[in-house]
Amino acid sequence: MMKRKLMSELTYSEKMQEELEPIRNKEEDSKPVTKHTRAKRTGNLLLCPECKKTNRIYHFSWAAIVCLNCKAEVNKYDWRIANEQT
Ligand SMILES: [Zn+2]
Numbered sequence: 001m002m003k004r005k006l007m008s009e010l011t012y013s014e015k016m017q018e019e020l021e022p023i024r025n026k027e028e029d030s031k032p033v034t035k036h037t038r039a040k041r042t043g044n045l046l047l048c049p050e051c052k053k054t055n056r057i058y059h060f061s062w063a064a065i066v067c068l069n070c071k072a073e074v075n076k077y078d079w080r081i082a083n084e085q086t
Contacts, residue, residue: 027047031080033076044058048072050067053069
């Protein structure tokens, strides 16, 4: 009985860690936009520095764009390019 309870507690905390991992890594996996950044044909996912949500863009010929999620106007070089692994 004791052993079984311990096992389920362990599984629970492992599960919690798994759920937290993608959120924590999202920003670390991203890279900053530079003047050398080129858009991909399929578009790029930009990570908003304000709300951490992603916006898909298809070209970089703008100086600043408004985040569709939080409506903040973010300068080009303040955005980060999210690492897409879907
Ligand atoms: Zn935003």
